[in-house]
Amino acid sequence: MALLAALAGVCLAAPTAAQPMPARKLVPVDLPLRLKEVESDPRLGANVIRTGRQVAAFCAHCHGEGGNSLKPDVPNLAGQNPEYLIEQLRQFAEGRRRNEFMEGLIKAMSADEKVGIVMFFANEKVAHKPAANAALAARGRDYYNKVCFQCHGQDGHGNEHFARIAGQQPVYLRNTLQHYRDGTSARVNPIMSGITRPMSEADLDAVVAYVSSMQ
Ligand code: HEC
Ligand code: HEC
Structure with missing residues (x-):
C-alpha cells in the first residue's frame, strides 16, 4: 500500500x-x-x-x-x-x-x-451528458460511423485493446485529438495521428460533440 x-x-x-x-x-x-x-x-x-x-x-x-x-x-x-x-x-x-x-x-x-x-x-458507470448541440453531434455521428467505430466500437466502449471514448469529457477529447493530429505532446501514437491528420477543426468539433454525448 x-x-x-x-x-x-x-x-x-x-x-x-x-x-x-x-x-x-x-x-x-x-x-x-x-x-x-x-x-x-x-x-x-x-x-x-x-x-x-x-x-x-x-x-x-x-x-x-x-x-x-x-x-x-x-x-x-x-x-x-x-x-x-x-x-x-x-x-x-x-x-x-x-x-x-x-x-x-x-x-x-x-x-x-x-x-x-x-x-x-x-466497474463504475459513466454519467450520461446529452449533446448541447444536436445538429453538430449528428454530423459527428456520421464521421464517427465512417471512421472511429472500427476500433472504438459502434457504441464507443472500446475493448481490451482500445480506449472507451463514449461520454468522455469534451475539452479533454478536443485537446487529446488535437495533440495527436498536430504532434504537440509527448503522447505520440501513429494510428491516432494517421486518423486525425485529415480532420478539420469543424470535424473535430463535430466528433467531440457526438462522442462526449454517447452513453
Ligand atoms: C485503427 C484504430 C483506431 C481508429 C479507427 C480510431 N482510433 Fe482512437 N485510438 C486508437 C488507439 C490505438 C488509441 C490509443 C493511443 C494511445 O495509447 O495513445 C486511441 C486513442 C484514442 C483517444 C484517447 C483516449 C483517452 O482516453 O485518452 C481518443 C479520444 C480517440 N482515440 C478518439 C478517436 C476518434 C474520435 C476516432 C475517429 C475520428 C478514432 N479514435 C479512431 C485506435 C483507433
Ligand atoms: C491534480 C489532478 C489529478 C489527480 C489528483 C489525478 N489525476 Fe489522473 N489525470 C489528470 C489529468 C489532467 C490527466 C490528463 C493528462 C493528459 O492527457 O495530459 C489525467 C489522466 C489520467 C489517466 C489517463 C486517462 C485516459 O483516458 O487516457 C489515468 C489512467 C489517470 N489520470 C489515473 C489517475 C489515478 C489512478 C489517480 C489517483 C491515484 C489520478 N489519476 C489522480 C489529473 C489528475
Whole structure:
C-alpha cells in the first residue's frame, strides 16, 4: 500500500501540481499479467479492488467521484477498460505520456494499487451528458460511423485493446485529438495521428460533440 502510506499525511487537502508524490523504488511487476491474475481470482480481486477504492478517493480530487470527472479537461476514468488504463499508467511512469502530477503519483503506487484502481474504475458507470448541440453531434455521428467505430466500437466502449471514448469529457477529447493530429505532446501514437491528420477543426468539433454525448 505504497501510495496509501505516502498519502496518509498529505492527501486530505486538495493536491496541487507543485506537490508531486515522492518517487519510490519498487520491484518491477508485469502489470498486464498481474491484472489477469487478479481478474481470474474473485477473492483476491475483492481485496485488490478494496485497496483501489481507497486510492480512488484521492484521484477524485481531479477525476471525480467514481471516476466521473467534473472538470471538462480531466478525463473520466469510470467505465474505462482496465487494460487500457494499465497501459496509460505505464506510459506516464515511463515518460511516454507527460503530466508532471500524474507521473509523480504513479511512481508512488504499488502494482496492486494500480491494478485495484483500474478494476475499481472499470466497474463504475459513466454519467450520461446529452449533446448541447444536436445538429453538430449528428454530423459527428456520421464521421464517427465512417471512421472511429472500427476500433472504438459502434457504441464507443472500446475493448481490451482500445480506449472507451463514449461520454468522455469534451475539452479533454478536443485537446487529446488535437495533440495527436498536430504532434504537440509527448503522447505520440501513429494510428491516432494517421486518423486525425485529415480532420478539420469543424470535424473535430463535430466528433467531440457526438462522442462526449454517447452513453
Ligand atoms: C491534480 C489532478 C489529478 C489527480 C489528483 C489525478 N489525476 Fe489522473 N489525470 C489528470 C489529468 C489532467 C490527466 C490528463 C493528462 C493528459 O492527457 O495530459 C489525467 C489522466 C489520467 C489517466 C489517463 C486517462 C485516459 O483516458 O487516457 C489515468 C489512467 C489517470 N489520470 C489515473 C489517475 C489515478 C489512478 C489517480 C489517483 C491515484 C489520478 N489519476 C489522480 C489529473 C489528475
Ligand atoms: C485503427 C484504430 C483506431 C481508429 C479507427 C480510431 N482510433 Fe482512437 N485510438 C486508437 C488507439 C490505438 C488509441 C490509443 C493511443 C494511445 O495509447 O495513445 C486511441 C486513442 C484514442 C483517444 C484517447 C483516449 C483517452 O482516453 O485518452 C481518443 C479520444 C480517440 N482515440 C478518439 C478517436 C476518434 C474520435 C476516432 C475517429 C475520428 C478514432 N479514435 C479512431 C485506435 C483507433
